[in-house]
Amino acid sequence: MKPWPMPHNRPPQARTTGVEKRNAYVFVEQSDRGVAMREHAVVIAGGGPAGMMLAAELALARVDVAVVERRPDHVLVGSRAGGFHSRTIEVLDQRGVAGRFLAEGKVAQAAVFGTTVLDMSDFPTRHPYSLGIWQNQIERIMAAWIGELPVRILYRSEVTGFAQDDTGVDVRLADGGQLRARYLVGCDGGRSMIRKAAGIDFPGWDPTRSNLIAEVELTEESPPGIRRDAIGVHGLHRMEDGRTVRVIVTEQRLGPSSEPSLSDLSEALVAVYGTDFGAHSPTWISRFTDMTRQAAAYRQGRVLLAGDAAHVHYPAGGQGLSLGVQDGVNLGWKLAQVVKEISPESLLDTYHSERHPVAARALQHTMAQTALQRGDERTQALVQVVSELSMMDEPRKRLAGTVSGLDIHYDLGDGHPLLGRRMPDLDIETADRSLRVFELLHDARPLLLNFGDSGSLDITPWNDRVQLVDASYAGVWELPVLGAVSAPRAVLVRPDGYVAWVGDGADLGLGDALTHWFGPGVGSVG
Numbered sequence: 001m002k003p004w005p006m007p008h009n010r011p012p013q014a015r016t017t018g019v020e021k022r023n024a025y026v027f028v029e030q031s032d033r034g035v036a037m038r039e040h041a042v043v044i045a046g047g048g049p050a051g052m053m054l055a056a057e058l059a060l061a062r063v064d065v066a067v068v069e070r071r072p073d074h075v076l077v078g079s080r081a082g083g084f085h086s087r088t089i090e091v092l093d094q095r096g097v098a099g100r101f102l103a104e105g106k107v108a109q110a111a112v113f114g115t116t117v118l119d120m121s122d123f124p125t126r127h128p129y130s131l132g133i134w135q136n137q138i139e140r141i142m143a144a145w146i147g148e149l150p151v152r153i154l155y156r157s158e159v160t161g162f163a164q165d166d167t168g169v170d171v172r173l174a175d176g177g178q179l180r181a182r183y184l185v186g187c188d189g190g191r192s193m194i195r196k197a198a199g200i201d202f203p204g205w206d207p208t209r210s211n212l213i214a215e216v217e218l219t220e221e222s223p224p225g226i227r228r229d230a231i232g233v234h235g236l237h238r239m240e241d242g243r244t245v246r247v248i249v250t251e252q253r254l255g256p257s258s259e260p261s262l263s264d265l266s267e268a269l270v271a272v273y274g275t276d277f278g279a280h281s282p283t284w285i286s287r288f289t290d291m292t293r294q295a296a297a298y299r300q301g302r303v304l305l306a307g308d309a310a311h312v313h314y315p316a317g318g319q320g321l322s323l324g325v326q327d328g329v330n331l332g333w334k335l336a337q338v339v340k341e342i343s344p345e346s347l348l349d350t351y352h353s354e355r356h357p358v359a360a361r362a363l364q365h366t367m368a369q370t371a372l373q374r375g376d377e378r379t380q381a382l383v384q385v386v387s388e389l390s391m392m393d394e395p396r397k398r399l400a401g402t403v404s405g406l407d408i409h410y411d412l413g414d415g416h417p418l419l420g421r422r423m424p425d426l427d428i429e430t431a432d433r434s435l436r437v438f439e440l441l442h443d444a445r446p447l448l449l450n451f452g453d454s455g456s457l458d459i460t461p462w463n464d465r466v467q468l469v470d471a472s473y474a475g476v477w478e479l480p481v482l483g484a485v486s487a488p489r490a491v492l493v494r495p496d497g498y499v500a501w502v503g504d505g506a507d508l509g510l511g512d513a514l515t516h517w518f519g520p521g522v523g524s525v526g
């Protein structure tokens with residue numbers, strides 16, 4: 001496949017005009033006010049975890065991508081999320097960067113439902129655990145990674161509006177500048193301006209409770225650990241620097257949508273603990289709620305949504321960041337193929353049909369967990385029952401499968417249990433070496449693994465975009481939650497690591513699957 005010209009390969013040319021430039025990164029025009037309007041294949045609004053993951057996927061697919069981020073740099077004030085789960089570690093491993101996160105975080109059994117820790121150490125994955133790592137560390141590592149890739153990032157820049165037409169989207173910036181893109185993706189968080197401007201409904205449930213989260217200093221000693229009462233969950237935790245304390249406290253009444261102050265925090269602490277422990281010098285105070293909403297559509301023409309822009313929920317269970325990163329991995333290769341005109345636009349519809357149900361399920365889980373956090377005696381009785389049930393083997397596996405993301409099953413029709421599920425990271429042998437399957441996904445290219453007779457599958461028309469690897473594997477095929485499955489003779493793996501076709505010795509349906517997912521082969525009709 002011919003690589004696309006990359007931003008730093010090509011010097012900007014002033015006053016180049018109008019014509020559609022499929023691969024180009026150019027100055028399109030000089031507006032009357034002298035503001036340059038640049039053209040990119042894809043513009044991403046928002047450089048949080050979802051936006052950065054999507055940018056990496058597009059850059060790996062050699063698509064010209066720009067990220068517009070209103071913060072001055074990648075530094076995230078406040079620690080926010082405390083980590084991510086197994087499937088997110090796997091998708092980062094598929095790109096060869098999981099080690100960067102593992103080196104800074106702490107692995108732990110931290111998939112939780114209600115108050116029960118779901119031990120998943122027996123799951124068949126290389127990462128049968130969650131990773132504790134603060135979101136500001138995650139974003140720093142992701143920013144360093146995409147800094148190695150051809151991604152243009154515009155910090156201190158805010159998207160304020162857009163207009164789409166048949167061939168692209170004009171993206172307006174707060175400084176009066178403008179960008180032109182074939183597609184615009186809103187990764188701009190829960191209050192997404194892109195979602196609102198696109199007129200995409202955001203149905204769901206209004207908040208019923210709010211928490212304050214802060215990083216402050218205290219003049220008094222605070223009690224360690226979590227406290228639960230009839231209002232909700234509260235806790236104070238001294239951070240690594242030994243000075244800063246991370247506070248989470250449930251407010252007595254649902255707080256307003258305005259920014260909270262130190263006196264709001266003091267008031268909430270006094271209501272729970274009888275003292276505010278002398279809280280002072282906050283570096284970060286924020287409010288989050290149990291509002292639960294999901295975009296009715298993940299795409300409106302040339303505008304798409306990913307991450308919190310598409311779904312918001314209470315952070316119980318810690319799934320939000322993972323969902324956004326995995327949205328990016330699902331969308332990236334599809335958008336790349338559409339932009340390169342390898343696949344029709346209809347491929348983008350599979351982004352909504354696959355990812356919307358996954359987030360809907362996570363929303364249902366977090367609402368259930370929020371209900372279990374109430375501290376009254378009737379709820380506590382329910383917590384006890386749920387906790388006993390979720391320690392039993394079958395429910396434990398099912399719940400852990402969902403929280404970890406390892407049970408994701410995209411509905412790709414009937415067939416072998418692997419169809420639509422994640423490809424396991426097997427240790428395989430090829431003619432010249434031993435390797436892990438995920439190594440073959442580092443470049444985010446489709447992969448056909450042939451475990452049958454060498455040379456028995458011919459995909460010549462797709463050789464330019466699909467890797468064909470003859471391999472052998474002697475071990476058991478085992479999937480999380482489902483257990484052992486029959487060994488396939490061949491598997492077609494999408495760049496996001498999900499199985500698109502399973503062969504049983506013949507190539508029945510392989511051509512259709514290749515065309516459906518990766519476009520018509522060279523020389524094919526239509």
Ligand SMILES: Cc1cc2nc3c(=O)[nH]c(=O)nc-3n(C[C@H](O)[C@H](O)[C@H](O)COP(=O)(O)OP(=O)(O)OC[C@H]3O[C@@H](n4cnc5c(N)ncnc54)[C@H](O)[C@@H]3O)c2cc1C
Binds near residue numbers: 071320
């Ligand atoms: C207390 C708490 C704990 C959490 N714990 C966990 C956890 O343990 N695990 C987990 O998976 N998730 C957790 N989450 C959720 C997680 O923080 C979010 O789901 C995640 O940050 C969403 O990523 P995102 O990229 O979609 O959006 P965001 O992180 O919100 O990023 C959006 C980005 O867009 C930028 N932006 C917004 N508007 C514009 C604009 N118009 N133009 C340009 N830029 C714009 C913003 O500056 C921001 O950088 C937690 C959340 C909270 C509040």
